[in-house]
Amino acid sequence: MNDRGTHVFTDPFDEGPVSRPGMADRRLDIWHCRTHDGRRNWQPLKRIWKGYTGALNSSIQLRNGRLVLPFSCLTPRSWKDRGDGLDAFWYVGQLFSTVVFSDDGGDTWEQSSSQLKVHTPSIGLYGACEPVVLELLDGRVWMLIRTQLGRLYESFSDDGSDWSHPRPTKLISSDSPVGLVRLADDRVVLLWNKCLRFPYAHGGRHVLHAAISEDDGQTWIGHREVARDPLRHQPPPPGGDFGTAYPFPAVMADGRVIVTTGQGKGRIAIVVIDPDWLYGTRQEENFATDLEQWSVFGCRGVELQAHPERQGAQVLSIARTDDQWPAAAVWNFPAGARGTLRLRLCLQEGSSGAQLMLADHFSVPFEPEDVLNASFTVTIAPTGELSGGSRLEIGKWCRLQLEWDVGRRLCELSLDGDAIGTLPLLRDSEGVCYLRLKSAATGTETGGLLVEHVDVEISSTRAH
Template sequence: MAQTHMLGTDRRYRTTLAGPIAAADDGRLLWLVSGPVFPRPGIFHLCRAELRESADGGRTWDEGRVLLAGTREYAQIPSAMLRLRSGRILLTFVRFGGFSPDLDPAKSLCEGWAMFSDDGGGTWSAPSRLPARGRYQCPPLSMTQLSSGRVVYPYGLMTGQAGKSVVSALVSDDEGATWQVSPSVLDVGGAGMESGALEPSVVELPDGRVWMLLRTQHGCQWESFSHDGGLSWSAPQPSSVPSGNAPAVLVKLADGRILLAWNPCVDSAYARHSLMLAVSDDGRAFYGGDEIAHTDYPLTATDVYWGVMYPYVAQLPNGDLTVAFNEGDWNFQQAHLVRVDRAWLGRREIVEDFRDGLTAWCSLGSSSGSAQLVDPDDDQAGAALRVEDSGAGPAGIVRAFPLLTEGKVTLTLSVHKPSGYLLFGDVFLYAGQVRSARLRVRFADGGRILVGAGSASRVETSVADHVPWYAHTAFPIGYEVEYPQPWPQDRRFDLVLQLSKGQAGITVDSGPEVALELGSTLGLWHLGLAADQHGAVTLRRARWTP
């Protein structure tokens, strides 16, 4: 299971920023957190990064000590920390002096630095400046050590094009003592602050290539590959990982699998309302994992900045994971830590019967009506979830499940009044959003069941003056197929979704299967239950099986 611990309330700071986390050779966790304010000119000297230690896997933490202190000229913000195979702990951070209003990198400062500890975080070397390009660098959340021992540090840098960033890398063959500068500069276009490519992450694939993901404004992570250990890189291309303007993190686990942590939210540029984990054996097909956090704040607008974001990952000696992240917006953030059981990470089968209430469910974006637990009217454990529209617009609620590319979802439900909806997505679905999904089942009047798949459509939006452009792929429902039998009235029935090789099959109440083309996707992982036009639907149980 995943257990969440909130760090930051013990200091009572308005801002406690989660930073990098690593496990020392003796199993202790080292975690850098920053506060008590968000760094900005005039108060850089208030910013400090504290090194906290835990001897029990993150359940309790010591009082910590200041490792990086701000000055009048800059704040020192930790970015990535990695325990090398020798036991050395390598830490990178930036000296951030702000950026000029005209976004001129020559007048801005965000330079990368590095230091290391050879005694498990007790003492640290003097900082040394990284030989990265430019004065304003966009640091990564992670770096990696290859099987050869080489360390690869990817980073972004601001260009002179109104805040646009590009990506490059450094490599070290002596554990960070010296660095080589990659000749590659990865450009995905863009114009404006936080446009282009930035906050990259890298991991070594089983075939020896190094895979890089890049944060972009194109509605997905872009990717690049290196065939020479991270020194030179291929031209970046869109990847299969859907994402807004937010970083993803890749981590090589001890058993060789690849972990992906990211925000699969695309409807607006800074949508970071869900934080997801998934694993892969080869970096191409992902499975398992689940959502580790979502926006539980009582919001109705889906384009707000409040979110769960910036994951930092460390693996414990027993194989469990710790994931640190932030919750909040740019002016108020609190650090969280999730401990993830290694078995939970690889699971592919779960049952939702609401015995834990609505813990896993999110109602962000629902405009009206209600979604509440009710008596299940049977003698089995748990409850039932009823969604009913009051007439003011679609009402709904959503939840994540382990990433599914091959397998089955079985839903036991009742439809009381049309219109009711089931929605399946490969990105975060907003509650009550009924017109767009990868798959939709609509319970219409006259007992009709209408099944449809979304059709890919590019959507461009203007974000703000300094970030003028964002685009993503939406999947509005177009053509619908009428199921050959009506939905049962006044009783429960099972609806089964079967996924296999890009195809989806829908079966209702043991009737015939209706096949739909799902198309290329990383996998389905989000379920929505919704009602419109005074409709009402109840879900008693959901089961996901491989």
């Protein structure tokens, strides 16, 4: 890791033959090296911390000149030897997060006395790891910590040395680290995996999200997919990390943000993001080209077909054609506390019905508990009966509208311009950013759900 050519942190092993001891005895030290003349000559490497750490995901220099390097530290802790005090009543994993800091330009380093621990959902997990830090406008330093709890945790420091006890944030996340970067106008861009309920990484890393904050991380706008695993249509590899995680952002001269991210062969990506794009409030899909903007992996019977009535046009078809595979499609749009989503669709003869869900996070298309974790759900019965009692005509195109307001905890449903009912908010949320379309069939079906067009418009990014 380097900081504009002035500092390099590395982890060389220079102490004799390499062996692979047990995890508690492994070593991955932190070393530091510095250059003063444009990278032409470097000072000798020196070790600034000894032990075992994981990935180093950020380092910053505070306005007072202090260098702060956050990292996670391996301990011999186990369920059998959990520790004292509250630690004895649950499990906080083998790792804790902390920092080393320097006040003399990297000549000497001191480790913080803070050991930032977060409990784990099961025995054998590692706890708080791979922290990322950002200096706030009020002078405090903010740390976001990777956990296995389905959300990020945070800690604060007045000066980068002593840190507050970690607490949960509202940021949904898989077991993955974040990227944080401040723009020239003091806005902040966040990159993270807003993913849940997948075995790898406790939620998965199939897609990477980005959001922007105008209030130093208190609220976030966007929640947009900015990277998708290019190999997501294949089963996961038998070993090793994979997906879109580990974003490292930097601000370009023109104000855009460049991000390197991804894990595994064929999965590393460089993404350039215009921060203004994260303010978008409209999005639509007419299926003119492909399904690249959708996640349909792990499914069968989800495809583009020729429009049955309009020559040259295509529709999305969702039908369960194999009883061993679900049929579902997932689409990300700008996050909104209030907004309107419209679909032009047709339920075919022979369909076993469908489910339309609005959610505030990504989960894989084949995820069986999506309906239990959606914010709003519309059920279409095989007869065409909709949630609320109205009915759409089988084989006929119609316009279905969902107008939601999470602040009022409701979603008003309309069919061809007529109000037909109100859906309750099923899961507390600050806003939704995903549409999930899913066949309700438990076996195969001879007809499915056709979708000609989808559009969404966000009227407010914040609940009121």
